[in-house]
Amino acid sequence: MTTATGFDAIVGQDAPIRLLKTFIRNGTHPHALLFTGDGGVGKKTTATAFAMACNCLTLQSSLRNRPPFDAIDACGACASCKKIADHHHPDVIHVAPTSAVIRIARIRELLKTLALKPNEARRRVVIISEAQAMNPEAGNALLKVLEEPPDRTLLILTAAQPMDLLPTVVSRCRHIRFAPLGEEAICQVLSREKEVDAKVLAALAGLCGGSIARARARIEGSWLSRRDWIVGVLTDLISHSGTPDFRTWLALSERLAAKKDRLEDSLEIITMWLRDILVTGCDPQRVLNRDRMETLAAAAEKAKPAALIEQIDAVEEARTALRANTNTRLTLDAMVLRMARTCSL
Ligand SMILES: [Zn+2]
Structure with missing residues (x-):
C-alpha cells in the first residue's frame, strides 16, 4: 500500500x-x-x-x-x-x-x-x-x-x-x-508533509492539543513567531517590578487588536504562557511551551501565583466577552489594565 x-x-x-x-x-x-x-x-x-x-x-x-x-x-x-x-x-x-x-x-x-x-x-x-x-x-x-x-x-x-x-x-x-494524537504521531505526519525544523515541529506538536489540523494551520500561519513575539513582550511586562508600565501594556492591547483575525490565537497564546509559568514551578512535565523551558523557569522565579491566576481570569473573561461581540479595543484595554494592576499585588 x-x-x-x-x-x-x-x-x-x-x-x-x-x-x-x-x-x-x-x-x-x-x-x-x-x-x-x-x-x-x-x-x-x-x-x-x-x-x-x-x-x-x-x-x-x-x-x-x-x-x-x-x-x-x-x-x-x-x-x-x-x-x-x-x-x-x-x-x-x-x-x-x-x-x-x-x-x-x-x-x-x-x-x-x-x-x-x-x-x-x-x-x-x-x-x-x-x-x-x-x-x-x-x-x-x-x-x-x-x-x-x-x-x-x-x-x-x-x-x-x-x-x-x-x-x-x-x-x-x-x-x-x-x-487525540500523541506528539510523536503528529511529528511523524508533519515531517512527512513538509520540511520543518525538528525543534519547531516538536514545539508545535506539544502545543496543538493532539490535532494535526491545528498543527498544520500553525505552521502555515507562522503561529510560532507570533507566540515568540507575544511571550517576549508579556514576560518583560509581568517581570517588571514597581509601578506597572501601563503605556507598554496598552501598546500590547493595540497590537493585539490590530490583528483581529488572529486575536483568538493570540489570547490563547497568552493563557497558555501564563499557565505554563504557573505549572513550571510545580510540575514541569505538564508544560506546553516545552521549547521555552529556560524563559519559563526564569519567569516562574519572579512571578506570583495569585497574580498569574488573576491574569488568566482577565484573559479568559476577555475571550468570552469578545465571542459575544463586545468592542475589541475596549475589551482588550480593560484586560491588559487588569493584568497590569495584578503585577503590583
Ligand atoms: Zn485499488
Whole structure:
C-alpha cells in the first residue's frame, strides 16, 4: 500500500483502523458509522480510506485468499482507488457544512441520490463531515436513510462528540472513537508533509492539543513567531517590578487588536504562557511551551501565583466577552489594565 489516502497514511488511530479492517475482512459492514474525536485527528481521512478499501478492485479480489491483516488496505492504483483519491468517484459522496450549517435542502438532495442505485461502486459511501452542523430538520430527514439504509450504501458521519448530534441519529450508527494524537504521531505526519525544523515541529506538536489540523494551520500561519513575539513582550511586562508600565501594556492591547483575525490565537497564546509559568514551578512535565523551558523557569522565579491566576481570569473573561461581540479595543484595554494592576499585588 503506497497511496497517501489509504489506512497506511493514518497515524495514531490503530484501534479504529483495526475495527474497520475487521469489517472488510469479514464482509460485515454496518450501514452507518459515527466517527467522533477532536478536529484533525484523522476522521475524514479514515472515512475516505475505508471507502477506498471497500471498493478497491485489487483488495476485493485478494480477500478470498484471506490476506494478512496488515495487507487489508486499498491498492491506490486501480481505477476505483484513483477516482476516490481524486474525489471523482460518483458513488463516494461528501457532505460538509456550508456557512457552518448542513441544511435540510442538502440532505433532501442526498436522499434523492440515494433513492437511485449506486452507479458503479461495490459499496456507495456517503461521508457527512461535521455532522453536528445538521440543523434538527436536516438530522430528522437523515433518520429516514439511517432507519432504512439503501442497498449497498454506507453512511459515515463525523463529529467532535456524540452529544452534539440528535440521540436518534447516534443510536442508529456504530460509534467509533478517535483518540487525540500523541506528539510523536503528529511529528511523524508533519515531517512527512513538509520540511520543518525538528525543534519547531516538536514545539508545535506539544502545543496543538493532539490535532494535526491545528498543527498544520500553525505552521502555515507562522503561529510560532507570533507566540515568540507575544511571550517576549508579556514576560518583560509581568517581570517588571514597581509601578506597572501601563503605556507598554496598552501598546500590547493595540497590537493585539490590530490583528483581529488572529486575536483568538493570540489570547490563547497568552493563557497558555501564563499557565505554563504557573505549572513550571510545580510540575514541569505538564508544560506546553516545552521549547521555552529556560524563559519559563526564569519567569516562574519572579512571578506570583495569585497574580498569574488573576491574569488568566482577565484573559479568559476577555475571550468570552469578545465571542459575544463586545468592542475589541475596549475589551482588550480593560484586560491588559487588569493584568497590569495584578503585577503590583
Ligand atoms: Zn485499488
